[in-house]
Amino acid sequence: MGYRLRELLESYDEISSLPMIFYRISEAVNDPRASMADIGKIISDDPGLTVRLLRVVNSAFYGFPSKIGTITQALVIIGTRQLCDLALGTSVITLFKGIPEDLVTMESFWRHSITCGIAAETLAAYRRETNLERFFVAGMIHDIGRLVIYKKMSQEAQEMLLRCKSSGALLFLGEREAIGFDHATLGSTLLRSWNLPPGIVEAVAFHHQPREAKHYPIETAVVHVADIIANAIQSGSSGECFVPPLDEGVWEILGLSTSILSSTLDHLERHVNDMAHSILIER
């Protein structure tokens, strides 16, 4: 199993390494001598990324009263770390091209991802967490392992999807049965090789078994519950037809009242379209 997983990732040239720009951004963020203008310059060098980021920060989701026109402005208003997280989350989309759309359309896949990201950020906000963007990003890329499966094993993936749909089984369990591991393990292995923050990696790795998360139980529980919400309202789909089961005790870890659900669903209804439009343009 270990061999196959590594083989899958290594044979996938386009995604085995993150675009250079992210290394340049994270280097600058961690360099105390780098100024905000330096970081702004690095991001602005990539016109696609710049357009996407400005669309996101100007969306109704952020609701700033006036238009944010430049990356430097965005850095000041949103924060360096947060904008870099957003840059990462929104640009992963560009890495996956040429995936057969007869399995799952990319529109539907990213819609599910964005819904999960916004749901995760909303739950974290109710918990008064800081740095909400990392929750958005973790939710946004939680199912990324599925894209590798769809691209590299489209034949097997198609059989798996059809089998689960007709027998009413859960897809992540179908994956474990058919290939020995699931998309969460695969995705987190990929993200770890990209040196993403450990909190995001762990949340992705254990979003179907959150009690296994030893270092970042809250991040993982938030993504687990956000994924359940996104599947329940069927806002896009990453291939799964059913609501994944809630792991025992995980809702309780979050310490939230069920009365937040109604407004969370309203919030999703208002913002998912807008955010999808901002992020998916020119992918």
Add this chain to the structure above:
Amino acid sequence: MGVINLEDIESGMILCRDIISKNGLVLLKAGQEITEKNLGILRIWGITEADIKGIDKEEILDKKTAEIDPRILEEATTKAREIFRHTDLGHPFIKELFRLVMLRLARDLS
């Protein structure tokens, strides 16, 4: 008394318990009659529920579903049950999520 969602609270209802924001500020006192203006303030403060005098949560929820055309309600329930087939509907979080999804499906069907 009963703890109900903010969306089900109407002006004129009486509070059973103080409403306290996450940072410990008392927004409204027990015994107070809720006004339309109060509801707006609670929404801004991110309050999602309140304990109301003489209210039964189940009763309010039943009233809401009773307003739906029974044929649409049945179709929405069947569909929601299918999507939720792997979950434990007895868990309070799943129960509330199921109810909201079912109401949304019914709304989209009618």
